Amino acid sequence: MLAKGVKRPHGEMEGGxxxxxxxxxxxxxxxxxxxxxxxHQSLRHVEPNLRHLVLVANTLRRMQDQMQREAGGPMAPxxxxxxxxxxxxxxxxxxxxxxxxxxxxxxxxxxGDDLLLSSMDSSISxxxxxxxxxxxxxxxxxxxxQPLAGAxxxxxxxxRTSAPCLGPLELLSSASYLLExxxxxxxxxxxxxxxxxxxxxxxxxxxxxxxxxxxxxxSKALAGAEDRLDMSDLDYLMDVLxxxxxx
Amino acid sequence: MGGRAGSVGLAGxxxxxxxxxxxxxxxxxxxxxxxxxxxxxxxxxxGAGLGVRSAPWGLSWGCPRRSPSPRSVSAGVAGGGGGGGxxxxxxxxSQVKGAIDEDxxxxxxxxxxxxxxSGDLLATGDKGGRVVIFQREQENKxxxxxxxxxNVYSTFQxxxxxxxxxxxxxxxxxxxxxxxxxxxxxAHFLLSTNDKTIKLWKISERDKRAEGYNLKDEDxxxxxxxxxxxxxxxxxxxxxxxxxxSPRRIFANAHTYHINSISVNSDHExxxxxxxxxxxxxxxxxxxxxxxxxxxxPANMEELTEVITAAEFHxxxxxxxxxxxxxxxxxxxxxxxxxxxxxxSKFFEEPEDPSSRSFFxxxxxxxxxxxxSHSGRYMMTRDYLSVKVWDLNMENRPVETYQVHEYLxxxxxxxxxxxxxxxxxECCWNGSDSAIMTGSYxxxxxxxxxxxxxxxxxEASRESSKPRAILKPRKVCTGGKRKKDEISVDSLxxxxxxxHTAWHPTENIIAxxxxxxxxxxxxxxx
Numbered sequence: 001m002l003a004k005g006v007k008r009p010h011g012e013m014e015g016g017x018x019x020x021x022x023x024x025x026x027x028x029x030x031x032x033x034x035x036x037x038x039x040h041q042s043l044r045h046v047e048p049n050l051r052h053l054v055l056v057a058n059t060l061r062r063m064q065d066q067m068q069r070e071a072g073g074p075m076a077p078x079x080x081x082x083x084x085x086x087x088x089x090x091x092x093x094x095x096x097x098x099x100x101x102x103x104x105x106x107x108x109x110x111x112g113d114d115l116l117l118s119s120m121d122s123s124i125s126x127x128x129x130x131x132x133x134x135x136x137x138x139x140x141x142x143x144x145x146q147p148l149a150g151a152x153x154x155x156x157x158x159x160r161t162s163a164p165c166l167g168p169l170e171l172l173s174s175a176s177y178l179l180e181x182x183x184x185x186x187x188x189x190x191x192x193x194x195x196x197x198x199x200x201x202x203x204x205x206x207x208x209x210x211x212x213x214x215x216x217x218x219s220k221a222l223a224g225a226e227d228r229l230d231m232s233d234l235d236y237l238m239d240v241l242x243x244x245x246x247x
Numbered sequence: 248m249g250g251r252a253g254s255v256g257l258a259g260x261x262x263x264x265x266x267x268x269x270x271x272x273x274x275x276x277x278x279x280x281x282x283x284x285x286x287x288x289x290x291x292x293x294g295a296g297l298g299v300r301s302a303p304w305g306l307s308w309g310c311p312r313r314s315p316s317p318r319s320v321s322a323g324v325a326g327g328g329g330g331g332g333x334x335x336x337x338x339x340x341s342q343v344k345g346a347i348d349e350d351x352x353x354x355x356x357x358x359x360x361x362x363x364x365s366g367d368l369l370a371t372g373d374k375g376g377r378v379v380i381f382q383r384e385q386e387n388k389x390x391x392x393x394x395x396x397x398n399v400y401s402t403f404q405x406x407x408x409x410x411x412x413x414x415x416x417x418x419x420x421x422x423x424x425x426x427x428x429x430x431x432x433x434a435h436f437l438l439s440t441n442d443k444t445i446k447l448w449k450i451s452e453r454d455k456r457a458e459g460y461n462l463k464d465e466d467x468x469x470x471x472x473x474x475x476x477x478x479x480x481x482x483x484x485x486x487x488x489x490x491x492x493s494p495r496r497i498f499a500n501a502h503t504y505h506i507n508s509i510s511v512n513s514d515h516e517x518x519x520x521x522x523x524x525x526x527x528x529x530x531x532x533x534x535x536x537x538x539x540x541x542x543x544x545p546a547n548m549e550e551l552t553e554v555i556t557a558a559e560f561h562x563x564x565x566x567x568x569x570x571x572x573x574x575x576x577x578x579x580x581x582x583x584x585x586x587x588x589x590x591x592s593k594f595f596e597e598p599e600d601p602s603s604r605s606f607f608x609x610x611x612x613x614x615x616x617x618x619x620s621h622s623g624r625y626m627m628t629r630d631y632l633s634v635k636v637w638d639l640n641m642e643n644r645p646v647e648t649y650q651v652h653e654y655l656x657x658x659x660x661x662x663x664x665x666x667x668x669x670x671x672x673e674c675c676w677n678g679s680d681s682a683i684m685t686g687s688y689x690x691x692x693x694x695x696x697x698x699x700x701x702x703x704x705x706e707a708s709r710e711s712s713k714p715r716a717i718l719k720p721r722k723v724c725t726g727g728k729r730k731k732d733e734i735s736v737d738s739l740x741x742x743x744x745x746x747h748t749a750w751h752p753t754e755n756i757i758a759x760x761x762x763x764x765x766x767x768x769x770x771x772x773x
Contacts, residue, residue, distance in 0.1 A: 046416040
């Protein structure tokens with residue numbers, strides 16, 4: 001534990017035994033955050049830049065491998081297999097060339113790092129699950145998946161982090177951008193809230209005021225007053241609206 | 248969709264590959280796949296899957312021997328035989344095109360630069376979808392020191408922004424690539440592409456017009472035939488030169504992903520277009536169908552780990568092309584071996600250096616450009632930090648590697664944060680393949696002489712833009728005491744990036760695009 005106000009000396013950043021072997025790992029968690037942000041920004045586009053997306057996703061996987069190996073090293077029974085993967089942890093001296101300058105350090109001590117790592121892990125494993133564990137990059141990978149899946153299973157309890165990380169590439173496959181068959185799927189995301197809410201009760205229709213927003217308090221007041229509206233009337237209205245449509 | 252009948256007829260050509268159906272133009276061409284597949288197998292011949300096959304559209308793959316291109320070594324290269332070397336002579340400023348404003352409009356940012364086969368025309372495309380073509384003036388005998396200057400020849404709007412209503416997105420009009428066709432008559436042709444659509448443009452001159460029509464007046468009004476009492480022959484009169492650009496072909500709806508490359512084949516009749524996951528082969532005359540020759544889309548998009556980043560035809564073998572990937576590999580394919588070139592003939596990859604491995608290893612190995620040498624014996628690839636020259640006969644490592652800006656290796660983290668690490672730099676050969684050039688940051692660009700192994704860093708800036716001013720070599724200080732005239736890594740302006748450069752096919756003239764300005768440099772004439 002460092003005293004308050006004392007900066008962690010630069011020397012400790014590289015090869016200190018509290019630090020993971022890769023000096024990039026402490027900045028790695030901020031790198032991880034940056035990467036997650038990039039991934040989500042990319043996916044927000046209707047037609048994401050595939051090259052950017054793929055490169056960021058692969059980098060995230062690398063970080064995940066690294067962090068899992070460090071966090072899960074002592075516990076994973078298959079660690080020998082994990083170590084046999086191509087980018088196995090290198091001796092300290094090599095990692096100075098890993099090309100990571102000390103970018104924004106999380107101002108935490110080693111215990112804080114562990115907490116950070118564990119919360120990262122649950123979000124990483126969420127992504128991994130969504131990416132599909134069947135992914136095979138190289139012959140050694142399938143074995144590596146076991147400890148990862150095990151680790152993710154063990155960490156189910158800590159609440160999944162808030163980041164709504166759908167499998168990034170799973171999103172890709174459901175994006176209409178990449179569909180070539182199935183015209184129908186394109187219309188899956190049509191917003192039908194207009195048909196669902198009770199704005200279409202006859203009394204509120206005349207005002208059209210509520211048309212602009214379902215949250216409009218006026219419309220709610222109106223709608224509330226019309227609780228007694230006949231179900232059959234609504235049904236009829238729904239039929240009229242939905243029945244004859246052609247898109 | 249037109250052409251359906253025609254393509255059914257051609258299906259017989261591909262009978263040996265029933266599971267390979269070429270993509271029809273039209274976004275939902277895949278729906279017709281199953282129908283065509285069955286037709287293809289009906290027409291099929293047995294055992295025709297291997298060996299030489301006839302190409303689509305009845306072409307054969309044996310390419311007619313064209314007259315030697317002007318790009319072969321010529322006496323025009325200054326500095327003698329192996330000339331074109333970057334340090335055998337000095338580079339001088341010649342011209343700069345574009346606004347001087349500090350405030351750069353996004354639409355004016357140059358996105359591609361390309362000389363034509365003779366070097367007399369220089370085309371640029373920008374983010375606003377415009378193409379500007381410069382033409383080299385004939386040498387002026389009274390001013391022998393000012394070699395032919397490039398002046399605006401034609402400007403036209405190649406692509407407009409489009410709105411895809413189905414996906415609710417706007418298709419950028421930015422010109423990704425321009426490729427010239429070899430000149431066959433008085434007109435010039437080029438292909439220009441944005442993310443989705445390729446267009447063939449014809450640029451023609453008109454310097455005469457006919458006068459003295461019988462049936463219409465000089466102002467174009469039709470004359471009453473009964474009032475014509477005598478006939479005359481219209482005569483051609485000179486007029487002010489008018490250069491017209493007209494779109495002759497539009498090749499659309501064949502790419503789901505973003506087009507990154509186009510390349511004209513040496514047969515001058517076909518060309519390829521590549522997007523992130525697919526490469527299509529087109530015939531210049533046929534717009535309603537293309538032939539899919541590479542498809543790396545995985546069955547599950549979740550398994551996607553690699554995309555195509557660039558592709559190019561071999562300059563002499565019209566059946567051979569290469570494509571590079573985001574993982575730093577290059578695949579060479581031979582279209583004679585199968586209709587679908589998913590299996591490569593050669594695979595080029597340099598083993599990773601374990602001592603320089605980092606989280607960013609893959610990103611910096613991603614190849615942003617691949618270019619064959621004029622000789623066709625080598626190819627050059629550009630990744631984030633280096634340029635590599637490969638011998639086509641050696642797949643396991645490049646024969647030459649040139650570091651462009653190695654001082655950035657320790658800055659990869661910040662470059663990742665600000666997305667600069669994803670910048671796609673291009674590279675180019677000189678006419679004799681003895682030198683290569685590529686861009687960097689801070690408006691620097693680098694040239695490497697393959698023979699002397701010397702390199703030089705130059706800057707495209709307004710400050711050194713006096714006519715015929717010799718460019719001073721620049722140096723980046725990587726550590727220790729900064730010498731005078733050196734610039735430190737932290738002072739580099741990463742917003743000033745030179746992504747696009749071009750080298751005249753026979754002479755030592757280079758065009759360098761710096762954001763919205765086009766710089767032209769020439770070697771000093773003694």
